[in-house]
Amino acid sequence: MEKRIELERRARKVNQITELNLDNCRSTSIVGLTDEYTALESLSLINVGLTTLKGFPKLPNLKKLELSDNRISSGLNYLTTSPKLQYLNLSGNKIKDLETLKPLEEFKNLVVLDLFNNDATQVDNYREKIFKMLPTLNFLDGFDCNDEEVQSEGDDDDEVNGNDSDEEGVSGDDDDEDSDDSEEDNGEVSLSEVYNDDLEEDNSDWEGEGEGGEDDEDEDSDIDDADGDANESAASVNAKDKDGDKEADESQVRGKKRKHDG
Numbered sequence: 001m002e003k004r005i006e007l008e009r010r011a012r013k014v015n016q017i018t019e020l021n022l023d024n025c026r027s028t029s030i031v032g033l034t035d036e037y038t039a040l041e042s043l044s045l046i047n048v049g050l051t052t053l054k055g056f057p058k059l060p061n062l063k064k065l066e067l068s069d070n071r072i073s074s075g076l077n078y079l080t081t082s083p084k085l086q087y088l089n090l091s092g093n094k095i096k097d098l099e100t101l102k103p104l105e106e107f108k109n110l111v112v113l114d115l116f117n118n119d120a121t122q123v124d125n126y127r128e129k130i131f132k133m134l135p136t137l138n139f140l141d142g143f144d145c146n147d148e149e150v151q152s153e154g155d156d157d158d159e160v161n162g163n164d165s166d167e168e169g170v171s172g173d174d175d176d177e178d179s180d181d182s183e184e185d186n187g188e189v190s191l192s193e194v195y196n197d198d199l200e201e202d203n204s205d206w207e208g209e210g211e212g213g214e215d216d217e218d219e220d221s222d223i224d225d226a227d228g229d230a231n232e233s234a235a236s237v238n239a240k241d242k243d244g245d246k247e248a249d250e251s252q253v254r255g256k257k258r259k260h261d262g
């Protein structure tokens with residue numbers, strides 16, 4: 001145990017250590033832990049193999065003590081040198097009767113006590129007697145005096161996280177709506193508007209082609225009119241030529257007649 005304590009200190013000063021974990025360091029008694037640990041608030045001695053608490057140091061600021069899975073059957077009076085104790089776990093030990101728990105009456109701040117897997121829990125009306133013996137106690141073996149189970153910190157965290165996630169989901173929807181509104185306000189073009197613009201451009205191209213077709217028809221009409229005018233002019237010329245030839249023939253005939261008459 002002494003080597004483990006030195007390892008946990010990590011070169012820190014003894015009177016500055018507030019938490020010490022000595023779980024699984026095998027020892028039948030408290031060795032190496034002294035009254036110098038005046039700032040210690042949390043001490044864990046789980047599965048060490050303790051058979052006695054004799055030699056337990058004076059720890060004036062100790063609030064939480066883990067002693068589960070040892071072989072302690074008595075000697076709880078050695079703990080009274082830590083009057084601020086609020087949490088005490090003695091589950092998995094060898095405590096057989098309620099008389100062994102009498103020294104715990106000295107703790108005026110004790111609110112959590114765990115005696116699970118001790119023979120003392122088989123005593124008739126065990127829970128009622130313990131709550132009567134220790135009036136400051138709120139939870140015994142994980143339940144209050146009304147057999148309501150204590151809510152673990154993990155459940156609280158899950159519930160808080162669940163609520164946060166819901167709120168984030170709702171706020172996320174609002175953010176999407178706000179972002180859409182902001183895009184419209186800033187004059188930015190949305191995907192739907194781009195799609196509509198493309199459709200309008202396509203339609204305008206089709207309309208343009210239609211108008212072009214009308215222009216082509218007008219041009220064809222103009223060409224036909226020009227051809228008609230040209231044909232009429234040619235016909236007129238031909239008619240004039242024919243008239244000229246006729247007049248020439250008639251003049252020639254008149255000349256021959258005058259010559260014959262003369």
